[in-house]
Amino acid sequence: MSNDDEPLPVDSSLALGKFDASFESVADMDERKPVGNCSEIPWARICSLEYYDDEASIWAPMGTGWIAAPRLVVTAGHCLFHPKRTTERLTKIRVIPGRHEGDFPFGCQESTEFKAAWEELGVEKDDRHDYGAIFVPKPWPKRLGRFRQMKVADPNELIGQKVNVGGYPGDFKLGLGQKQYRHADVVTRVADGRVFYKTDSSKGQSGSPIFVVQYPGDDPQVVGIHSDGFAKDAAEGEKVNSGPLLAQDVAGQIIAWQEKASIIFPDVPDQPPKPTGPDNGRPKKKRKGLFAWFGKGRDSANA
16 A cells, blocks of 8 residues: 555544533634644645735735545635735635645645636625635545535534634734644524634635534534634624535535546646645745735635
8 A cells, every 4th residue: 555545644632513522612712723733634634725926926825725526625715816806816826735834745736727606606706605616637645535525404403513624824823824723613503505603713714614523533524614704794793703504506516516627637647746845945035925915804805
C-alpha cells in the first residue's frame, strides 16, 4: 500500500450531535481553538483558499472550502468573487487542504474553473444560494477521502444538535488565513433553506463545512455551508452564524458538480499533487500585499 492509500487518523475530540453531554456553550466569547493536527480527519479535508491578486502579484487569503469529491471543492458562492470588488469574478484560485501556515501536507492546486450556485442555476443571488464549486485538475490523494452529506428527513431534527465548523479565519491574531481553527456549538433553528448555529467565526471562514458527528468514530457528515457571520436575518437578538442547508436541491447540485468535475479535465493524468514544505515559493518581499484583502464589511461579504 502506497502512502497515498494509507488511511489518515481521525480526530477523536469532535463534538457529537445530540450525544455529547460534556459539551458546554459559553455565549458572547470567542471559543475557537487552533486545530492541533491538520493531517487528521476531518481537518485534512478542509481547505485554505487563496486568490491571485494581480495588482500585488501574490496569492492572498480569501476563504475556506471542503473536499466533496476527488476533483470538487465546495465553498461559499461569494468566495469566488473579488473580496472588495464583489461583482468581479476571480481569475484564479489556489486550494490547499489541511494547510498549517507554510506546510501543505497534501500539496495544492490552482484552478480557473469555478462557479457560484446562482450562476449555475440562473437564479437571483441570495443567501440561500450562497454556495459554489471549485473544480481542480487532479484528484486529491485517496487517503484524504471526502466529506459526506447528511440526509436529513426533517431539517428541524437538527435543532439542538451540536455542529462542528473548521476553517481559516483571516484575523491578524489567528494567522491571516494560514492556520485552521475549530469550534462547535448548537443549531438554534432552520428556516428558509438555511441553518443557524452559535459557533464562532470571522472573515475567511466563509465556505467552511458545517458538519455533524453522531457517535465516536462516525464519519463526519456535512449539513450546511458556512456563509454568514452575525446573520442579518436572524431572530431579534439572536447572535448566530448561518449558511445554506444541504437540503435536497443543494445536495443534488453538489452531486451534479461531482459528475461535471471529471468532464472539465478529461485529459489530466490522475496523479495527486505533491506535498510541499514551509517555503513553497511564497514571495517574501511582497507579504504586505496580503493585508490588501482585509477591509470592512460583514463576515460573508469578504469571507
